[in-house]
Amino acid sequence: MSKRQFKLLNALQLKKFRKQHQSFVVEGEKSVVETLKSAYQVEELFCTLDFADKHATLLSKASNTWVVPETDLKKASYFQTNNSSLAIVGIPASSSPPKLPPNTYGLVLDGIQDPGNLGTIIRIADWYGMPQILCSTDTVDLYNPKVIAACMGSFLRVEVFYVDLSTHFQAVDQAPLYGAFLDGHNLHEWSFPQQSGYIVLGNESKGIRDYLQPIIHEKITIPRFGEAESLNVAMATAVICDHVKRSGAK
Structure with missing residues (x-):
């Protein structure tokens, strides 16, 4: 070389x-x-x-x-x-995200900073057949070498877009948003509607930021049984994606 x-x-x-x-x-x-x-x-x-x-x-x-x-x-x-x-x-030319197919869920990432987390989340989306991830503009770059390594080729099958999330979901796409919080509906007692929508996951330390909260349709929570303060965002993504499939949505 x-x-x-x-x-x-x-x-x-x-x-x-x-x-x-x-x-x-x-x-x-x-x-x-x-x-x-x-x-x-x-x-x-x-x-x-x-x-x-x-x-x-x-x-x-x-x-x-x-x-x-x-x-x-x-x-x-x-x-x-x-x-x-x-x-x-x-790097392919940038494009606008298409609307989700009927009865299909995608992911929204608000300020994810760790490349390993983003790569793992892309791989999880691929595993659960979720075709699309919308990222805030300050989320770590898809093409960071650690992201590409962590997603193990899944970036080829899951479309990832960077958009102004607030503007996008108020002016372009009114699909319902289900945000992961510590004080939402217990996932064990709640099912995702069989329609199109997005699961919103927030920054590793700050969670979903205030600017997005007014447009969240429902807050959801993974119930805690032990003493851990929180779950890693990629782990939480896997648990919630699995629940989406158990609810019968795509």
Whole structure:
């Protein structure tokens, strides 16, 4: 790998350079293979000879493919475990979120800051078949390397949008919002209506902020049985998504 390539890969760790180059990095065999099979444009593929032989039919999906030593991959990688492939991928043009299909739920994230949490939430949405996540503009960047790693390819199947949440839900989409609070309806005694709607989850330390609370239709709560002060936001997402499915909604 050239010095220019190493420099670019290092720069793409930062949001300002991802925005400048309109590119991000995907690492690891599973995620790279899924990306090559997707509609995303793979601009540069760096891989070992073993990867190239194993996935020869996919190499033409990349604009440029470079077979490189494993030592180069480890040097360029953001993580310690990547020893097969790494791709520079184009960021798709931004678009407005479509309305949810009938009887389908999506997620709304208000100020999520931890990349691991966002990546895990995207993976949970994928597991439960939720097609869409709307994020506040200050939520951590989807294309942060830690987000991409944590979601394990689920970003390819779940659409993630960044919008002004207050404006969007007052002027564009009047779908009902169900917010996760500590003082809402007990999930064990309440069911989600069989209609389209969004589950709102707030910042890791502050929860759902005041500006959104007036447009929340119902507050919901995961009942607590022990002494823990709170649940991790990704854990809470999984519990609530499971309850949505148990309620019969999509």
